[in-house]
Amino acid sequence: MFSGEQDSELTCNVSASRKRSREDLNLLQQQQQLWLAGAIGKVIQEKQPVSGTGPSASFHNSLDNSRLIDSAMSSTSGRSAATAPTPTTSSPAVNPLVQEFLSQLYHQSLEVDTLIRLQNDRLRSGLEETRKRHCGALILAMEEAVLRRLREKEAELETVSRRNAELEEKVWQMTAENQMWFSVARNNEAIVSSLRASLEQALQNANETAPLIAVPQAQDVEEGYGDSDCVAPTLLADDAQSCCNADAKVCDSNAAARETLRELPRKRMCKVCAEQEVSVLLLPCRHLCLCKQCEARLDACPVCNSTKNASLQIFMS
Numbered sequence: 001m002f003s004g005e006q007d008s009e010l011t012c013n014v015s016a017s018r019k020r021s022r023e024d025l026n027l028l029q030q031q032q033q034l035w036l037a038g039a040i041g042k043v044i045q046e047k048q049p050v051s052g053t054g055p056s057a058s059f060h061n062s063l064d065n066s067r068l069i070d071s072a073m074s075s076t077s078g079r080s081a082a083t084a085p086t087p088t089t090s091s092p093a094v095n096p097l098v099q100e101f102l103s104q105l106y107h108q109s110l111e112v113d114t115l116i117r118l119q120n121d122r123l124r125s126g127l128e129e130t131r132k133r134h135c136g137a138l139i140l141a142m143e144e145a146v147l148r149r150l151r152e153k154e155a156e157l158e159t160v161s162r163r164n165a166e167l168e169e170k171v172w173q174m175t176a177e178n179q180m181w182f183s184v185a186r187n188n189e190a191i192v193s194s195l196r197a198s199l200e201q202a203l204q205n206a207n208e209t210a211p212l213i214a215v216p217q218a219q220d221v222e223e224g225y226g227d228s229d230c231v232a233p234t235l236l237a238d239d240a241q242s243c244c245n246a247d248a249k250v251c252d253s254n255a256a257a258r259e260t261l262r263e264l265p266r267k268r269m270c271k272v273c274a275e276q277e278v279s280v281l282l283l284p285c286r287h288l289c290l291c292k293q294c295e296a297r298l299d300a301c302p303v304c305n306s307t308k309n310a311s312l313q314i315f316m317s
Helices: 004-014 018-047 055-075 096-208 218-223 232-267
Strands: 280-283 288-290 310-313
Touching: 096 280, 096 310
Parallel strands: none
Antiparallel strands: 280 288, 280 310
16 A cells, blocks of 8 residues: 555655654655545545435535545554544444455554654664764774873883983993093002102112222322331232222112113103103003004003003103
8 A cells, every 4th residue: 555655755754863753754644644535535436336316425425535534534643542443433334345444554554653663763773882883993992092002102111211221320330430540540640650759769879879989099008008017918908809899889889870871761762663752551561661652553562462451641741
């Protein structure tokens, strides 16, 4: 009794808003009632036998049509089965075929209403479920993004902390090494000062012992020879021996001083080029034996051949 166009119209009306669907449903029911009223009138005119003519017959026909229209409208108005009048309570003049048609029409209208309600509930529940799934997916995606960002920040923080610890350790090592080099420099300065004082003391001692002792003349010995009864030769021999010993000691000291004076400039010269004075102290052997130019070219001490770890420049005044 219902075409596919009407079903599609009902289905489309379901997807609209709740107020719009209710208004469209009422309008559709009114259209169906009008269409059913016209259809029922045509069926009655075709099926009812012509039993009389004149105004009385037309009056009965119009009365039956109005009753059928009222019964059809009450059956499709959307009321419950208990309140809506059934087609069986119509006038006994109505054809049984029409009564059966109206009954089927009434039941079909109830089924259509039930189907529409079920479709509305199903669509509503489906939309709600889809909305929940969509919200859940969005929340999960946001949680994953936040967790991934947190892991990245934690990794960056760990890297920065490790780098900070390494830098602090390096600063501590450099500070300790700096203090060590300061102590080494102070020790070397003390050694240089001690060597300089020793050298000055040696030079001073050499200068003090430099004057020679005068040797006694022969005439002085001959003058007292006859006055001492052979004692003079013994004294002369002792004096000569002591003089020789003194002369030997003085000569040795003078030779040592002169050797020291000759060696001093040579010791203060570079062991490699022998042209410039030494000004670099090598570590760890502590040999003061190179100038600044030669120190840059060598990796080992020229005196002991030990590996050079560091060097200190000494300024000698």
